[in-house]
Amino acid sequence: MKAPIEFSVTATEGSARTGIIRTAHGEVSTPAFMPVGTRAAVKAMSPDELWEIGYRLVLANAYHLLVRPGPELVREMGGVGRFMAFPGATLTDSGGFQAMSLAKINSISEDGIRFRSHLDGAPVILTPESAIQVQEALGSDIMMVLDECTPYPAERDDVRKSLELTARWAQRGLRARSSETQALFGIVQGGIFGDLRRTSAGQITSMPFDGFAAGGLSVGEPKEAMLEMAALTASMLPGESPRYLMGVGTPADLIAAVGMGFDMFDCVMPTRNARNGMAFTSAGRVSIKRAAYQRDAGPLDEKCGCRPCRRFSRAYLRHLYLSGEILAARALTEHNLFFYARLMREAQAAIASRTFRAYANSVTAAFQDGDAAE
Amino acid sequence: MKAPIEFSVTATEGSARTGIIRTAHGEVSTPAFMPVGTRAAVKAMSPDELWEIGYRLVLANAYHLLVRPGPELVREMGGVGRFMAFPGATLTDSGGFQAMSLAKINSISEDGIRFRSHLDGAPVILTPESAIQVQEALGSDIMMVLDECTPYPAERDDVRKSLELTARWAQRGLRARSSETQALFGIVQGGIFGDLRRTSAGQITSMPFDGFAAGGLSVGEPKEAMLEMAALTASMLPGESPRYLMGVGTPADLIAAVGMGFDMFDCVMPTRNARNGMAFTSAGRVSIKRAAYQRDAGPLDEKCGCRPCRRFSRAYLRHLYLSGEILAARALTEHNLFFYARLMREAQAAIASRTFRAYANSVTAAFQDGDAAE
Numbered sequence: 001m002k003a004p005i006e007f008s009v010t011a012t013e014g015s016a017r018t019g020i021i022r023t024a025h026g027e028v029s030t031p032a033f034m035p036v037g038t039r040a041a042v043k044a045m046s047p048d049e050l051w052e053i054g055y056r057l058v059l060a061n062a063y064h065l066l067v068r069p070g071p072e073l074v075r076e077m078g079g080v081g082r083f084m085a086f087p088g089a090t091l092t093d094s095g096g097f098q099a100m101s102l103a104k105i106n107s108i109s110e111d112g113i114r115f116r117s118h119l120d121g122a123p124v125i126l127t128p129e130s131a132i133q134v135q136e137a138l139g140s141d142i143m144m145v146l147d148e149c150t151p152y153p154a155e156r157d158d159v160r161k162s163l164e165l166t167a168r169w170a171q172r173g174l175r176a177r178s179s180e181t182q183a184l185f186g187i188v189q190g191g192i193f194g195d196l197r198r199t200s201a202g203q204i205t206s207m208p209f210d211g212f213a214a215g216g217l218s219v220g221e222p223k224e225a226m227l228e229m230a231a232l233t234a235s236m237l238p239g240e241s242p243r244y245l246m247g248v249g250t251p252a253d254l255i256a257a258v259g260m261g262f263d264m265f266d267c268v269m270p271t272r273n274a275r276n277g278m279a280f281t282s283a284g285r286v287s288i289k290r291a292a293y294q295r296d297a298g299p300l301d302e303k304c305g306c307r308p309c310r311r312f313s314r315a316y317l318r319h320l321y322l323s324g325e326i327l328a329a330r331a332l333t334e335h336n337l338f339f340y341a342r343l344m345r346e347a348q349a350a351i352a353s354r355t356f357r358a359y360a361n362s363v364t365a366a367f368q369d370g371d372a373a374e
Numbered sequence: 375m376k377a378p379i380e381f382s383v384t385a386t387e388g389s390a391r392t393g394i395i396r397t398a399h400g401e402v403s404t405p406a407f408m409p410v411g412t413r414a415a416v417k418a419m420s421p422d423e424l425w426e427i428g429y430r431l432v433l434a435n436a437y438h439l440l441v442r443p444g445p446e447l448v449r450e451m452g453g454v455g456r457f458m459a460f461p462g463a464t465l466t467d468s469g470g471f472q473a474m475s476l477a478k479i480n481s482i483s484e485d486g487i488r489f490r491s492h493l494d495g496a497p498v499i500l501t502p503e504s505a506i507q508v509q510e511a512l513g514s515d516i517m518m519v520l521d522e523c524t525p526y527p528a529e530r531d532d533v534r535k536s537l538e539l540t541a542r543w544a545q546r547g548l549r550a551r552s553s554e555t556q557a558l559f560g561i562v563q564g565g566i567f568g569d570l571r572r573t574s575a576g577q578i579t580s581m582p583f584d585g586f587a588a589g590g591l592s593v594g595e596p597k598e599a600m601l602e603m604a605a606l607t608a609s610m611l612p613g614e615s616p617r618y619l620m621g622v623g624t625p626a627d628l629i630a631a632v633g634m635g636f637d638m639f640d641c642v643m644p645t646r647n648a649r650n651g652m653a654f655t656s657a658g659r660v661s662i663k664r665a666a667y668q669r670d671a672g673p674l675d676e677k678c679g680c681r682p683c684r685r686f687s688r689a690y691l692r693h694l695y696l697s698g699e700i701l702a703a704r705a706l707t708e709h710n711l712f713f714y715a716r717l718m719r720e721a722q723a724a725i726a727s728r729t730f731r732a733y734a735n736s737v738t739a740a741f742q743d744g745d746a747a748e
Contacts, residue, residue, distance in 0.1 A: 040693065044700040047685065069693045073669060077689055085685040295447060311421065311459040315451055319414065319443045326418040326700055 004183040005142065005210055007242050007263075011352045015234065015261035018351040021242055023141040024181045025081055025089040026056055030242065030263040031347050033254065033340045034059040034091060036271060040074070040084040043271050044329040045337065047086040053306075053334070054341045056088040057141075059266045062134050063098030066124065067117040071137035079139025091266075092140035093246075094131040094173075097149050099124075108148060110165070128172035136179045144213065145173035147187040152220040159191035160199075167203040174207055183210035185244060188233050191216060192225045201236035212237045213244040214262075227256060234260040251280055251343055252367040255360045258347050270340050274332035277321045280339045284366050288332065293318045306338035378557040379516065379584055381616050381637075385726045389608065389635035392725040395616055397463040397515040398555045399455055400430055404616065404637040405721050407628065407714045408433040408465060410645060414448070414458040417645050418703040419711065421460040427680075427708070428715045430462040431515075433640045436508050437472035440498065441491040445511035453513025465640075466514035467620075468505040468547075471523050473498075482522060484539070502546035510553045518587065519547035521561040526594040533565035534573075541577040548581055557584035559618060562607050565590060566599040575610035586611045587618040588636075601630060608634040625654055625717055626741040629734045632721050644710035649703045651695045654713045658740050662706065667692045680712035 007030075009019040021028040035042045035050060037060045042050060050058060060080050065071060077083040081090045096113055100106055103115030103124075112127030126134075131146035147166040150159050166189045177184055186209035190197035205212060214233040217226045230245055234257075237243045244264035245257045254265055270280065279286045281301035288300070296314035308317070308331035320328035343363070350359035381404075383393040395402040409416045409424060411434045416424060424432060434454050439445060451457040455464040470487055474480055477489030477498075486501030500508075505520035521540040524533050540563045551558055560583035564571035579586060588607040591600050604619055608631075611617045618638035619631045628639055644654060653660045655675035662674070670688035682691070682705035694702035717737070724733035 039697045039699060040690070041697075041699045041701045044704075046681075046701060046704065048681070068697065069668070069689070073689065076669060077671060077687060083687075083690055083693075085690070294443070295450060297451060307420075307422070313451060313457075315443070315447065316414070316457055316459070319457075323413045323415075323442065325413060325415045326703060327415045327420060329700060330418075330420065330704075 002180075003210060004179070004181050005242075007211070007240070009239070013351045013354045013356040014259065016259050016347075016351050016356050017261060017263070018348040019263065021057075021263075023057075023089040023183070025141050026087075028057040028089055029344075029348055031254075031258045031344050032057055032264050033344050034264065034266040035337055035340075036061075036266055036268045037084060037086075039064045039068070040080055042333075042337075043275065044326070044333040045271075047084055049334060050337070051087055053338050054345065055337070057091060057264075058086055058088065059091045059093065060084070060138070060140065061098055062092045062095035062131065062138060063102065063126075065092075065138055066095055066126075066134050067119050067122075071134045075137040075139060081139070081141075089141040090139075091142040092135045092138050092144065094144045094146040095126050095134060096131065096146045099126050100149065108165075110168075112146070128169040129176035132173055132176040132184070136177075136182060140182060142183045142185060142211065143177075144185050145170050145187055145209070147189060147215055149219065150189050150191045150216045152191065154191050156191075156193055156196070159189075159193055159196050162191075163189045163196055163200040163203070166200065170204055170207055170209075174209070185209055185211040185213050185242075187213045187215040187246070188236070189216045190229070190233075192221050192229055194229070194232055197229055197232050198236060201233055205236065205238055209241070211242040211244060213246050215246045217245070218247040218249055218267075227253075230257055230262070231260045234262055237261075250367060251340070252364050254340075254343060255347060255363045258351075259356070259360055270336035271333050274336045275329045277328070277332065279332055280336050282366060288314065288317050288321050288328075290318075300335055301339075304335065304338065306335050308332070308335045376554075377584065378553070378555050379616075381585070381614070383613070387725045387728045387730045388633065390633050390721075390725050390730050391635060391637070392722040393616075393637065395431075395463075395637075397431075397557070399463040399515050400461075402431045402463055403718075403722055405628075405632045405718050406431055406638050407718050408638065408640040409711055409714075410435075410640055410642045411458060411460075413438045413442070414454055416707075416711075417649065418700070418707040419645075421458055423708060424711070425461055427712050428719065429711070431465060431638075432460055432462065433465045433467065434458070434512070434514065435472055436466045436469035436505065436512060437476065439466075439512060440469055440500075440508050441493050441496075445508045449511040449513060455513070455515075463515040464513075465516040466509045466512050466518065468518045468520040469500050469508060470505065470520045473500050474523065482539075484542075486520070502543040503550035506547055506550040506558070510551075510556060514556060516557045516559060516585065517551075518559050519544050519561055519583070521563060521589055523593065524563050524565045524590045526565065528565050530565075530567055530570070533563075533567055533570050536565075537563045537570055537574040537577070540574065544578055544581055544583075548583070559583055559585040559587050559616075561587045561589040561620070562610070563590045564603070564607075566595050566603055568603070568606055571603055571606050572610060575607055579610065579612055583615070585616040585618060585638075587620050589620045591619070592621040592623055592641075601627075604631055604636070605634045608636055611635075624741060625714070626738050628714075628717060629721060629737045632725075633730070633734055644714045645707050648706035648710045651702070651706065653706055654710050656740060662688065662691050662695050662702075664692075674709055675713075678709065678712065680709050682706070682709045
C-alpha cells in the first residue's frame with residue numbers, strides 16, 4: 001500500500017532540515033507554517049490570497065466543522081479543501097482541544113470527551129474512533145489522533161495518567177482509520193516533565209503513524225519550559241517522518257523550533273493579532289494604533305513586498321483600524337501571513353545554503369527588540 | 375480655463391445615453407454606478423478588487439472623513455483617491471446629508487449646518503464654503519455642493535423654503551470654489567412636489583455647475599413618487615452635463631433611471647445588503663441564509679462570472695454567513711458589486727446597439743419576480 005503522504009528531507013544544517021511533504025493535494029515545502037482556517041476559512045482571507053502568498057497547506061478545526069456545518073455536509077461538498085476552495089492540502093486537528101476549551105460542559109472518560117456544542121448545547125461525544133470518522137468525512141490530507149491536551153499547570157501524577165490515556169487513545173485511533181489517502185499523525189504529551197515527555201514520545205513513536213506532533217505546549221507554561229520541552233520532544237521523534245509543533249508561535253519561536261528539527265507549525269497569532277491591529281515586521285512587532293503613525297505615509301514594513309505594503313500607508317491602515325473597517329483586518333492579516341510565509345521560505349533557503357544559524361540569530365534579534373518596544 | 379471634467383455622449387436611445395466622463399484620474403464610462411466608500415474604503419473590498427471588477431469612479435463621504443481622519447490629513451496623503459489606493463477617480467458628497475442624519479445634535483441656519491461629531495461630540499459647522507474647502511482638501515475629482523436634503527414627508531411650504539436655501543447655498547458654493555481640477559455638481563431638491571422640483575431645477579441649472587444631481591429622493595417616499603420625480607428632474611437637466619441620481623437604488627431602479635437619461639448613481643444597497651446575506655443575481659434577489667441552500671453545491675448565480683461565483687458553493691457561502699466569517703461579507707459584496715458593474719456595462723452596450731428598451735424590460739422582470747420571492 002502506498003503511504004498517504006511521502007516526506008523527504010532535502011537538506012540539513014545541524015538538527016534543522018528542509019524537505020517536501022507530498023500529499024494527495026500537492027506538495028508542501030518544509031519547514032511550513034499552516035494558517036489556521038478555524039471554520040473552513042482563514043479569517044479575513046480568501047483562498048486565492050492564501051495560495052498567492054505561497055501557502056500550500058492550511059489547517060481546519062474538526063471541532064468547529066463538527067458542530068457546524070457537520071462533517072457529512074463537508075464530505076458531500078468534496079472535503080474541506082474543496083469546500084473552502086483552497087487548491088492545496090489540508091490538515092485537521094482532532095477536535096479534542098476545542099471540545100475541552102470551547103464547549104459548554106465537558107468531561108473526559110476512558111471512552112472519550114463528552115461535551116455540549118458551544119453553539120446550541122447539543123450533546124456530542126468525541127472518541128478516538130469518532131475523531132477519525134469525522135476527519136475522514138472532512139477529507140483532510142493529514143488527520144490528527146485524539147489526545148488529551150494536558151493543561152498547565154498540572155500535577156506530575158495527573159500528567160502521567162493523562163499521557164497514558166493519550167497512548168491508549170492513539171492505539172484506538174490507528175485501529176479506527178480506514179482511509180488510504182489520509183495521513184494520521186500521533187501526538188506526544190507529557191506536560192513540562194522531561195521524563196514524562198520521553199515516556200510519551202517512546203509510546204507514540206512506537207506506533208505506525210505517518211508523522212508525529214508535540215502537543216500540550218504553548219498552553220500557558222513559561223517560554224523557557226516550552227522551548228526545552230519542544231527541543232526534547234523533537235530529539236525523540238524519528239527523522240524520517242514530519243515533525244509538527246502544535247500551536248507555536250511567534251516568529252522567534254518558529255525559527256527556534258526549526259533549529260530543533262520541527263517541520264510544521266500552526267498558530268492563530270498572525271491572524272488573530274492582525275485583527276487586533278498588530279503586525280509582524282522586519283523591525284519587530286508594530287501596533288498600527290500608535291499615534292506616531294497618524295500622518296505616516298510610509299508602508300507598514302519597508303522591507304515587505306506584500307500587497308498591503310505596496311498599496312497602503314501606515315496612516316491609511318491606522319485610519320482603517322480605528323474606523324473598524326473590514327479592510328483593516330484583511331490588510332493586516334494578509335501582511336502577517338505574508339511575513340510568516342516569507343519566514344519559512346527564508347528558513348528553507350538558509351538551511352539549503354547552510355546559513356541557518358546566522359539567519360536564526362537575525363530573526364531572534366529583530367523580535368527581541370521588537371517585543372521589547374511594544 | 376480647461377474644464378475640470380469633460381463629458382461626451384457617445385450613443386443615445388430615447389432619453390437613455392451612454393458616454394464618457396474624463397477626469398484628472400482617468401475616464402469613466404457612463405451610465406456608471408459608484409460603490410460607496412464611506413470612510414475612504416468600500417466596506418469589505420480592497421481597491422484592487424474594485425478596479426478589477428471594472429469600477430473607475432468611487433464615492434467617499436466628506437462627513438465621515440471630516441470627523442476622522444480629517445481633511446488636512448487626507449490632503450497630506452495625496453487626496454482621497456491616493457489615500458485609499460484607488461487608481462481611478464473619486465467623487466465626494468458635501469457632508470450635509472450625514473451631518474443631518476448621523477450627527478448627535480444638529481441645526482440648520484442660513485449660515486450652514488451646526489452639528490456635533492457622532493464620534494466624540496466635537497462641535498462642527500458645515501457651511502457651503504467649508505463644504506467646498508473640505509472637498510478641495512480631500513481632492514476628489516467631483517465635488518458636490520452643500521444642499522439641504524428635504525426630508526420625507528414634508529409640508530409644501532417647508533419644501534419651498536428649503537429649496538430656496540439650497541439655491542442660495544449653491545451660489546455660495548460656486549463662489550467658494552478655488553480648485554481648477556475638481557468639478558462641482560449642483561443638486562436639485564423639491565421633495566415630491568413636481569412644480570417645486572421644476573423651480574429648483576430652473577434655479578440650479580442656471581448656475582455654472584459641471585454636472586447636476588437629483589437629490590432628496592430615496593428618503594422614504596413611495597417608489598412611484600421617486601420614479602416620477604426622478605424622471606421630471608432628469609427632463610429639466612441639461613443634456614451636455616452628467617446627470618447624477620443620488621442614493622438610488624435597486625437594479626430595476628437604476629435601469630429605469632438610465633432610461634430617463636441619468637448617467638451616474640450611488641447606493642449602499644449592494645454593499646450593505648451583502649453584509650446582511652443578500653445577493654443580487656440574474657434570477658433576482660437571493661438570501662444566502664435560506665435552509666434550501668444548506669447542501670447546494672451550485673454557485674450563487676449560475677450566470678455570473680465573478681470570482682466568488684467561480685470558487686464558492688451556496689452551501690459554503692451559507693456556512694460562512696452563519697459563522698459570521700469576514701469572508702462571507704467579502705464574497706457577497708464582491709458578487710453584488712460585480713453584478714452592479716455588469717448591469718451598467720450591459721446598459722451601455724444595449725444603448726450603443728439600440729436595444730436598451732428590451733434590456734430594461736428583462737431586468738425589470740427578473741427583479742419583480744425576485745423581489746416577490748424574497
